[in-house]
Amino acid sequence: MLKIGIIGCGTIGTCICKAIDDGLMEAEVYAIYDRNAENVERLQSSLVNLQPAVMEAEEMIKHIDLLVECASQEAVYEVVPAALHARCDVMIMSVGAFADERLFKTVYGIAKEMNCKIYLPSGAIAGLDGLKSAASEQIYSVTLTTQKPPAGLAGAPYVVQNKIKLDEIKSKTVIFEGKASEAVKGFPANVNVAATLSLAGTGFEKTKVKIIANPALCRNIHEITVEGAFGKLTSKVENVPSPNNPKSSYLAPLSAIATLKKIIDPLQIGT
Numbered sequence: 001m002l003k004i005g006i007i008g009c010g011t012i013g014t015c016i017c018k019a020i021d022d023g024l025m026e027a028e029v030y031a032i033y034d035r036n037a038e039n040v041e042r043l044q045s046s047l048v049n050l051q052p053a054v055m056e057a058e059e060m061i062k063h064i065d066l067l068v069e070c071a072s073q074e075a076v077y078e079v080v081p082a083a084l085h086a087r088c089d090v091m092i093m094s095v096g097a098f099a100d101e102r103l104f105k106t107v108y109g110i111a112k113e114m115n116c117k118i119y120l121p122s123g124a125i126a127g128l129d130g131l132k133s134a135a136s137e138q139i140y141s142v143t144l145t146t147q148k149p150p151a152g153l154a155g156a157p158y159v160v161q162n163k164i165k166l167d168e169i170k171s172k173t174v175i176f177e178g179k180a181s182e183a184v185k186g187f188p189a190n191v192n193v194a195a196t197l198s199l200a201g202t203g204f205e206k207t208k209v210k211i212i213a214n215p216a217l218c219r220n221i222h223e224i225t226v227e228g229a230f231g232k233l234t235s236k237v238e239n240v241p242s243p244n245n246p247k248s249s250y251l252a253p254l255s256a257i258a259t260l261k262k263i264i265d266p267l268q269i270g271t
């Protein structure tokens with residue numbers, strides 16, 4: 001049975017544990033860790049069947065097959081290289097960390113050397129299967145347009161640095177337009193999907209991102225447009241926000257669960 005260790009006991013970590021606790025897949029949550037002790041306790045007390053140990057990444061990677069990062073971009077630096085060195089596969093949610101090309105090259109190199117896998121779930125977007133197929137030929141452009149309610153963008157470094165008063169936004173307003181490399185740094189907890197899109201397609205410098213604060217919304221909308229030799233692909237997901245975290249969408253933990261099922265299941269559907 002697949003032995004998993006989870007870093008990050010917030011919304012996504014909790015959803016993953018609950019799915020395994022409910023018997024949705026054959027996996028064992030061997031250990032969990034979070035710098036926020038309250039979130040560890042809340043997660044532990046929500047489980048009925050599982051009793052994961054609480055231990056830091058350094059220790060858990062000696063015992064597990066797969067490390068799941070669902071914490072923050074800084075956690076990717078802290079735990080992923082060490083996990084791969086210990087021959088653990090890794091699943092990463094804070095994909096925006098890979099806008100740092102040096103980190104990406106290091107992590108990719110260690111994974112190759114150690115014969116390990118790096119899994120990046122689709123998160124809150126749809127259409128990566130089509131983009132991956134299309135990327136075998138020439139791609140002309142990839143664009144992500146994200147709309148969130150203003151509160152879902154609160155605290156983002158770009159918002160703070162540019163003194164954007166989210167609570168004064170009364171109508172649909174474009175607050176950022178630029179490269180994916182800049183978007184994931186300015187909005188590290190809002191558009192990790194831009195990083196996944198970049199890695200699947202044309203890279204962080206060529207992938208364009210527009211971020212819109214829209215007070216009329218109660219959903220997080222991600223629209224993707226890809227044009228290339230294959231033709232044109234458009235996808236739009238109107239995401240229900242996660243119950244405890246308005247910054248992220250419920251589809252994100254569901255996609256993490258689907259990725260875990262794909263790792264375990266002999267049947268592989270889609271690109």
Ligand SMILES: NC(=O)C1=CN([C@@H]2O[C@H](COP(=O)(O)OP(=O)(O)OC[C@H]3O[C@@H](n4cnc5c(N)ncnc54)[C@H](OP(=O)(O)O)[C@@H]3O)[C@@H](O)[C@H]2O)C=CC1
Pocket residue numbers: 007008009010011012013033034035036039070071072073074075078092093094095121122123124125188189190192193196242245248249252
């Ligand atoms: N790829 C995708 O499509 C998506 C990615 N994400 C990303 O996934 C990650 C998890 O999301 P979510 O579960 O919603 O977030 P939450 O804020 O609900 O939970 C994250 C938890 O991880 C903890 N944490 C953060 N950094 C560290 C660290 N360095 N070491 C240990 N614990 C840490 C946080 O502690 P504290 O409370 O102290 O901060 C918090 O308890 C985020 O980076 C988010 O941006 C989210 C949605 C979609």
Ligand SMILES: O=C([O-])CC(=O)C(=O)O
Pocket residue numbers: 123124188189190191192193194220239247248249250252
């Ligand atoms: O869940 C979402 O809507 C997307 C998100 O937060 C991210 O990619 O970081």
